[in-house]
Amino acid sequence: MTAPFDSMWADLEPVGRDPRGGYRRFAWTDADATLREWFAAEAARRGLSAVADRAGNQWAWWGEPSAAAPGVVAGSHLDSVPNGGAFDGPLGVVSAFAAVDLLRSRGHVPSRPIGVVNFGDEEGARFGVACAGSRLLTGALAADRALALTDADGVSLARALGRQGLREPAADPAALGRVGTFVELHVEQGRALTAPVGVATEIWPHGRWRVTLAGEANHAGTTPLDDRRDPMLDLAALVTAARAAAAARGVLATVGKIEVDPNGVNAIPSEVRAWLDCRGADPDAVAAVLADLDRFAPRQESWTAATVFDPALAARLSGLLGGAPLLPTGAGHDAGILSAAGVPTAMLFVRNPTGISHSPAEFAERADCHAGVTALADVLAELTR
Amino acid sequence: MTAPFDSMWADLEPVGRDPRGGYRRFAWTDADATLREWFAAEAARRGLSAVADRAGNQWAWWGEPSAAAPGVVAGSHLDSVPNGGAFDGPLGVVSAFAAVDLLRSRGHVPSRPIGVVNFGDEEGARFGVACAGSRLLTGALAADRALALTDADGVSLARALGRQGLREPAADPAALGRVGTFVELHVEQGRALTAPVGVATEIWPHGRWRVTLAGEANHAGTTPLDDRRDPMLDLAALVTAARAAAAARGVLATVGKIEVDPNGVNAIPSEVRAWLDCRGADPDAVAAVLADLDRFAPRQESWTAATVFDPALAARLSGLLGGAPLLPTGAGHDAGILSAAGVPTAMLFVRNPTGISHSPAEFAERADCHAGVTALADVLAELTR
Numbered sequence: 218m219t220a221p222f223d224s225m226w227a228d229l230e231p232v233g234r235d236p237r238g239g240y241r242r243f244a245w246t247d248a249d250a251t252l253r254e255w256f257a258a259e260a261a262r263r264g265l266s267a268v269a270d271r272a273g274n275q276w277a278w279w280g281e282p283s284a285a286a287p288g289v290v291a292g293s294h295l296d297s298v299p300n301g302g303a304f305d306g307p308l309g310v311v312s313a314f315a316a317v318d319l320l321r322s323r324g325h326v327p328s329r330p331i332g333v334v335n336f337g338d339e340e341g342a343r344f345g346v347a348c349a350g351s352r353l354l355t356g357a358l359a360a361d362r363a364l365a366l367t368d369a370d371g372v373s374l375a376r377a378l379g380r381q382g383l384r385e386p387a388a389d390p391a392a393l394g395r396v397g398t399f400v401e402l403h404v405e406q407g408r409a410l411t412a413p414v415g416v417a418t419e420i421w422p423h424g425r426w427r428v429t430l431a432g433e434a435n436h437a438g439t440t441p442l443d444d445r446r447d448p449m450l451d452l453a454a455l456v457t458a459a460r461a462a463a464a465a466r467g468v469l470a471t472v473g474k475i476e477v478d479p480n481g482v483n484a485i486p487s488e489v490r491a492w493l494d495c496r497g498a499d500p501d502a503v504a505a506v507l508a509d510l511d512r513f514a515p516r517q518e519s520w521t522a523a524t525v526f527d528p529a530l531a532a533r534l535s536g537l538l539g540g541a542p543l544l545p546t547g548a549g550h551d552a553g554i555l556s557a558a559g560v561p562t563a564m565l566f567v568r569n570p571t572g573i574s575h576s577p578a579e580f581a582e583r584a585d586c587h588a589g590v591t592a593l594a595d596v597l598a599e600l601t602r
Numbered sequence: 603m604t605a606p607f608d609s610m611w612a613d614l615e616p617v618g619r620d621p622r623g624g625y626r627r628f629a630w631t632d633a634d635a636t637l638r639e640w641f642a643a644e645a646a647r648r649g650l651s652a653v654a655d656r657a658g659n660q661w662a663w664w665g666e667p668s669a670a671a672p673g674v675v676a677g678s679h680l681d682s683v684p685n686g687g688a689f690d691g692p693l694g695v696v697s698a699f700a701a702v703d704l705l706r707s708r709g710h711v712p713s714r715p716i717g718v719v720n721f722g723d724e725e726g727a728r729f730g731v732a733c734a735g736s737r738l739l740t741g742a743l744a745a746d747r748a749l750a751l752t753d754a755d756g757v758s759l760a761r762a763l764g765r766q767g768l769r770e771p772a773a774d775p776a777a778l779g780r781v782g783t784f785v786e787l788h789v790e791q792g793r794a795l796t797a798p799v800g801v802a803t804e805i806w807p808h809g810r811w812r813v814t815l816a817g818e819a820n821h822a823g824t825t826p827l828d829d830r831r832d833p834m835l836d837l838a839a840l841v842t843a844a845r846a847a848a849a850a851r852g853v854l855a856t857v858g859k860i861e862v863d864p865n866g867v868n869a870i871p872s873e874v875r876a877w878l879d880c881r882g883a884d885p886d887a888v889a890a891v892l893a894d895l896d897r898f899a900p901r902q903e904s905w906t907a908a909t910v911f912d913p914a915l916a917a918r919l920s921g922l923l924g925g926a927p928l929l930p931t932g933a934g935h936d937a938g939i940l941s942a943a944g945v946p947t948a949m950l951f952v953r954n955p956t957g958i959s960h961s962p963a964e965f966a967e968r969a970d971c972h973a974g975v976t977a978l979a980d981v982l983a984e985l986t987r
Contacts, residue, residue, distance in 0.1 A: 237863065299864035300819060300872065342866060406824035423823060425867055434685065434961030437856035437879040438808060438932035439791035442849055444957060449857050450845060453838035460835060464827055471822035472834050473869045477860050478622065479684035481727065482810050482877045484858045484960045487685065492867040494822040547823035572829060575869045576819035 222315045222590065228255055229307055235300050239577030242297040243368075244273075244338030244349070245377040252295040256335045259314050265333065270392035272353035273337035273383075279317060280330030287397030288330030289600045291316060291593055294339035294350070294551060301340070302579025304404040308567060308586065310335050312402045316594040323594075327601035329397065336551040343368045343377075346519075351551040355558035356388040393558065398530075398600055401552040402565040402593050404581050405544075408572035413588040415542040416535045417564035420524040420553045422503060423496030426515035428455060434479065434487035448489040449477075455513050459493055462509035468497025469547060470506055492518075496547050524553035527561045534563050537599050538592050541565075548574075565592055607700045607975065613640055614692055620685050624962030627682040628753075629658075629723030629734070630762040637680040641720045644699050650718065655777035657738035658722030658768075664702060665715030672782030673715030674985045676701060676978055679724035679735070679936060686725070687964025689789040693952060693971065695720050697787045701979040708979075712986035714782060721936040728753045728762075731904075736936040740943035741773040778943065783915075783985055786937040787950040787978050789966050793957035798973040800927040801920045802949035805909040805938045807888060808881030811900035813840060819864065819872035833874040834862075840898050844878055847894035853882025854932060855891055877903075881932050909938035912946045919948055922984050923977050926950075933959075950977055 232255070233248030235241035242248045253275060260267035260277030267277045282288035293309025313333040320327070337350030344366040352358035364375040364385060375385060405415065432448030456472050463470035474492040493515055495503050500523065507515055535541045544566065556562035567581050567589040581589075617640070618633030620626035627633045638660060645652035645662035652662045667673035678694025698718040705712070722735030729751040737743035748771060749760040760770060790800065817833035841857050848855035859877040878900055880888050885908065892900055920926045929951065941947035952966050952974040966974075 298866050298869055345867075347868075406821045407826070408829070421823070433958065434963070435957070436791045436933055436959045437858055438806070438854065438881050438934070439959065440854070440957060441792065442845070442854065444793070447845075447856070449841050449860075453841040456834050456838040457842075460827070460832075469823065469825070469827065471832070471868070471870055473822055473862075473871055474865050474867045475834075475860055475862050477858075479960075480859050481683050481960070482730075482859045483732075483856070483879050484683055485856055486858055487961065494868050496823050548821055549823070572820070572825060573818070574821045574824065575864075575866070576872065578819070 221318055222311065225259065225311045225314060233297070237300055239300040239302055240297040241299055242295065242301070243343040244296050245381050249296060250381055253335070256295065256310065260333070263314065263317060270354060271387040271389040272350055272392070273386050274350045274354060275335040276392070277333040278330055279332070280327060282330040282332065282395035284394040286329065287395050288332045289398045289400070289597055290332035290334050290396050291400045291402065291597060292334030292336070293401050293403055294336045296338055296340050296342070298340045298342045298575045300577055302574055302576055304579050304581050305574050306339060308404050308581065308589070309402045312586070312590045312593050315590040316597055319590060319594040320598060325598050329601045331597055331601055339551055344374050347549050348551050348554045351554035353386050354389055354393055355554055357554060357558070360385065360387045396555065396560050399552060399555045399560050399562045400565065400593065400596055401550055402567065402589055403550060404574065404579065405566040405569040406546065406548045406572070406574040408569065409544050410542060410566050410568045412542050413568050413585040414538060414592045415544050415566040416531050416538070417526055417546055417566060418531055418543045419526060419545045420549060421496045421498055421545060421547045422500040422521060422523040423494070423547065423549060424503065424520040425518045426493040426495070426507065427518050428491045428493060428513045428515050430455070430489040430491065432486050432488060435485045437483040437485055440485060445485055447485050449486055452489045452491055455491055455510070458510055459506070462506040463495065466502040466505050468495060468499070468502045468506060470495045498545065521549060521553070524556050526556055526563055530561055530563050534596055537595060541592070565589060565596065606703055607696065610644065610696045610699060618682070622685055624685040624687055625682040626684055627680065627686070628728040629681050630728070630766050634681060635766055638720070641680065641695070645718070648699065648702060655739060656772040656774035657735055657777070658771050659735045659739055660720040661777070662718040663715055665712060667715040667717065667780035669776070669779040671714065672780050673717045674783045674785070674982055675717035675719050675781050676785045676787065676982060677719030677721070678786050678788055679721045681723055681725050681727070683725045683727045683960045685962060687959055687961055689964050689966050690959050691724060693789050693966065693974070694787045697971070697975045697978050700975045701982055704975060704979040705983060710983050714986045716982055716986060724936055729759050732934050733936050733939045736939035738771050739774055739778055740939055742939060742943070745770065745772045781940065781945050784937060784940045784945050784947045785950065785978065785981055786935055787952065787974055788935060789959065789964065790951040790954040791931065791933045791957070791959040793954065794929050795927060795951050795953045797927050798953050798970040799923060799977045800929050800951040801916050801923070802911055802931055802951060803916055803928045804911060804930045805934060806881045806883055806930060806932045807885040807906060807908040808879070808932065808934060809888065809905040810903045811878040811880070811892065812903050813876045813878060813898045813900050815840070815874040815876065817871050817873060820870045822868040822870055825870060830870055832870050834871055837874045837876055840876055840895070843895055844891070847891040848880070851887040851890050853880060853884070853887045853891060855880045883930065906934060906938070909941050911937070911941055911948055915946055915948050919981055922980060926977070950974060950981065
């Protein structure tokens with residue numbers, strides 16, 4: 218597998234580099250278009266038929282799936298967060314193509330079609346909705362709501378698509394109907410996995426809240442401390458309280474995004490907006506954190522209940538892979554969206570030695586990546602016996 | 603005075619409105635060019651000779667000043683902070699033109715030339731250096747350093763000037779030499795002034811520091827709290843500590859500007875940068891605050907020692923104005939730069955009933971503004987008897 222596997226990485230390596238480190242591969246940008254061209258070329262190189270669905274996802278099929286005879290699909294996404302790593306997303310797509318190569322080299326003849334997928338806009342880094350491509354596909358995200366989303370420059374999703382010469386997205390039940398089983402391989406994002414490859418049990422419930430901290434704009438040099446309504450102090454209190462509440466409740470809470478108006482050195486801000494990400498195994502504990510922060514009036518922007526992957530499938534794959542560890546994750550994935558839509562779904566994780574992801578420092582050992590490809594090929598072979 | 607005074611405000615009112623409130627009149631933008639055209643037209647309307655100096659400032663002269671016979675100059679600036687108010691800057695320029703009108707209506711024949719000035723880029727909102735026009739004029743800011751300054755979009759000052767068809771700035775000792783005395787009228791920026799008009803004694807020493815808080819980028823959903831290096835927590839500690847230190851030392855400290863990388867909802871930041879503004883009557887107390895914050899390694903970006911305005915001139919003007927209150931200010935002004943360059947300088951403040959400035963809510967009563975024009979005319983008459 219080594220030669221084509223390495224060559225795929227080499228082709229992807231320069232696409233969408235972020236000048237401040239890592240990758241900036243936002244949906245419907247020129248970098249994204251280059252990644253889609255790469256995907257179509259990899260499909261063509263293998264004689265797979267590449268098709269785009271109405272929801273902005275790309276599929277490459279070995280065989281001809283139908284609603285009556287749906288296929289087994291592997292894949293992930295190619296977009297990134299700002300300053301993202303090389304593995305989150307691309308590892309799953311590259312490994313799927315490599316697994317097809319490995320199956321063919323073994324002479325495997327699949328009993329059902331095998332597909333490779335590249336889901337569009339998984340990170341939601343540009344328009345704020347994670348897993349937008351898979352949510353559109355399944356209908357979990359309405360097309361009219363998606364089209365009205367805007368990026369940080371005020372560009373709507375509709376306009377971004379138009380700039381790339383693409384038509385408006387829509388739910389695509391026909392494309393979804395061709396997916397009999399979905400297996401997403403992904404780099405692990407914590408340090409919980411100590412074997413090279415593991416199998417996911419569930420995705421924690423998770424949500425995002427927006428907190429608007431109102432102040433009174435004023436001059437930093439002339440306003441006595443006692444006369445101030447400085448929302449930066451409220452931000453400090455929110456950050457501190459969120460961390461304490463999360464620790465007390467045994468879940469994760471993060472304030473990772475901030476907007477300050479007017480954001481001037483000598484201006485007491487008129488408003489600070491902060492986004493809170495909170496998740497954990499127990500949804501009641503997450504709710505308790507939000508209750509602890511009630512005085513900041515957090516407004517929910519999204520909430521995703523726990524996704525429990527098909528337990529029988531997970532157990533079967535773990536057994537097939539020689540007792541691969543079963544573990545949950547706190548990160549959302551397209552696999553969660555498909556599972557929620559009723560598609561039998563599994564996830565394979567490749568070990569992350571540092572636990573770092575969403576960072577230029579994200580890393581997986583080469584030997585573990587190879588083990589991932591072998592495991593994925595074994596799973597696809599098992600599911601298309 | 604009412605008709606031309608009102609008409610000047612009406613002409614300025616629509617220029618450079620910020621869609622989020624107030625004004626956005628940054629230096630060397632189209633809005634700034636419109637304000638400069640307005641200044642030249644007001645000069646022409648009065649038969650004053652309008653000239654631009656090499657440092658980006660505009661002058662309108664009644665009479666012909668020279669180094670041997672320098673004039674008395676009134677004025678301020680027309681640019682704004684983001685979401686700035688209508689008065690900070692324009693009140694001084696409009697009042698200077700209105701004072702010329704009032705002097706002429708009284709039949710005053712000045713013994714020395716009288717000038718009106720519009721200093722360029724006083725707020726430093728775009729390129730980060732406050733009082734850039736007056737600093738360039740006096741040589742306090744070197745031209746080559748100014749030209750290399752960049753705005754938030756990476757546009758250099760040199761390029762911004764080129765876009766407006768302007769030549770490169772330089773110190774202009776000849777233009778400075780035409781200023782015998784400078785009087786800046788400005789809206790007060792706190793609530794310390796309870797009379798309609800006051801006279802400034804000094805500008806507090808003030809400085810800006812940059813704090814870089816390093817973290818480790820990671821996924822908000824998969825990184826245990828104990829494994830995190832989250833610089834947002836350090837920001838919270840900095841904001842809280844700065845406020846406590848300022849209160850303890852009896853000075854002002856403000857964190858008004860923040861930059862977060864990558865600023866993603868589900869990403870623990872890799873870095874947070876914060877700017878600290880600190881000032882007060884006692885420079886030793888400011889130094890003590892910075893010492894209190896030493897663990898955050900603040901890096902000084904600017905420091906301006908106290909400016910004490912000519913005490914004899916301040917006392918004379920206070921007496922002339924019927925015992926107008928004498929008061930210090932925490933805000934920097936072009937008057938401070940000229941005073942530091944050895945020009946006899948005074949400032950008149952117009953009462954600010956709310957103390958709010960650098961905000962769309964900045965306000966001065968109409969009657970107080972009229973009192974300011976009368977006071978400025980009286981001062982100019984006294985200084986050109």
